Amino acid sequence: MAQQTYAMDTDSGGSPDRRRSGLRRLTHGWGEGKGPWRRGLFVAALALAVALVTILHAQIPNTIGNLGSLNETFLPWLGVFVPLLFVLAVIRKSGTALIAVMVPAIVWVNLFGGLLTDKGGGAGTAGDLTLATHNVNAENPDPEGTARDLAASGADVLALEEVTARDVPVYERALAAKYPHHSVQGTVGVWSKYPLSATAPVDIKLGWTRALRTTVTAPTGKIAVYVAHLPSVRVKLNAGFTASQRDQSADALGEAIDSEPLAKVALLGDLNGTMNDRSLNGVTSQMRSAQGAAGNGFGFSWPASFPMARIDQIMVKGVEPVASWTLPRTGSDHLPVAARIQLRSS
Structure with a gap:
């Protein structure tokens, strides 16, 4: 009889006595x-x-x-x-x-x-111009596959950074069918479904070209588009977060955008910094983040294997962002990012 009682007690793990015992153990010592x-x-x-x-x-x-x-x-x-x-x-x-x-x-x-809230509606949200930017990585093992993925993104204007001279013909061939208008300046390029004009390098104080400016003439109006790849930053044990060259380039880019004659402006590129970084104030003080205004989540873009920061940016002024999202991973160590904007005046 005692043996039977023992078996019944063992099977009653969810009994009130057992739950009270667990609660006492949890609160014991307070x-x-x-x-x-x-x-x-x-x-x-x-x-x-x-x-x-x-x-x-x-x-x-x-x-x-x-x-x-x-x-x-x-x-x-x-x-x-x-x-x-x-x-x-x-x-x-x-x-x-x-x-x-x-x-x-x-x-x-x-x-x-x-x-953490969804402020946009993704790629299908209303708007009249879709922008995308991607640091394609100079060491990308599959630039042709990356180009095909980007062409399938639905972007009207596509900005690429870290485009090597070796891979320029690859991107030109792969993107030509969907993007008849393009320009490559140094290691940055822009591909567009709509005509480009007044395209020129932007001096960001590096001694070589890693930024450009162009005018995109879309059916709903004109917009000045800047593509930039600011210098990389490094974290060193003996020097901390080394970013002086990045900061100087950010200031120069901010001055160029401040002098822009067109009222509608977009900046696409790898800025090697987030919107929170005070060293990018020359740019962020005069532009809005499409992700911050119309994104869903943090939109981290780097590193692609485990994104921890959004250093790839789409910023605008004079237009309304209506959606922002990241695109699937390519052969690069960055994720592509995209945004849809309302270019037409309401």
Whole structure:
């Protein structure tokens, strides 16, 4: 009889007694020792530090290793610390830590929560001009396949960066059927379904050409299109985030756009920086991010194997972005990005 009772108790894992026992184990210790308000102070301090680094990112100086820009490049990823700190607060059974963890959570949602909603409708959304940009990678093992994928994207205007002299003929052949108008300046190029005019290199203080400007004459109007590939940045143990050349080029590009005579302007390219990076203020202060205005999610574009930052940008002024999205991976280490804009005046 005792043996039978034992078997019945073993099978009752979901019984009220067993659930109460589990709850007691979870809450055991919250009222013992130092108490829930005096434990977990280190976790609480970490939570407040994450909140301060997030909300005061613009105050972190760039004088030492460009730490401010490095933090701003990966700023959304600070949100990863919130659930980790929450778990630590629960393990420590600390009411103080749990309350402190709410601070970085609220700060993060305030800064980036809007990016989690779908502000556009994807490729089929209303609009009259689709733009796309892609750093095709100079070491791309399949430039022809990349070109075919981009041609199938439905873009009206396509910007390419890191186009080598060796691969220019490959892209020209593969894109000719859908894009009868194109221009390559240095290592950047633009392909368009509509006529191009006044195409010229843009001097971004590098000594060689990595930016251009052209006028696209679409059925619904004209728009000035800039294509740019700003210098790469590096993270070095002895020098931090080295980006001085990128920053100088960004300032020069911003000056060129500021002098643009046309009211409707689009910038497409690999800027090697995010919209949060204060070093791109010369550009970002006068243009809107299509992803920020009409995207769905963060739209990270690099590295393609595990995207962590959106350094490939489509920015506009004088027009309304209605959708923004990333395109499928190609042979490059970047993802292509696209946006649909309303060029026609309402």
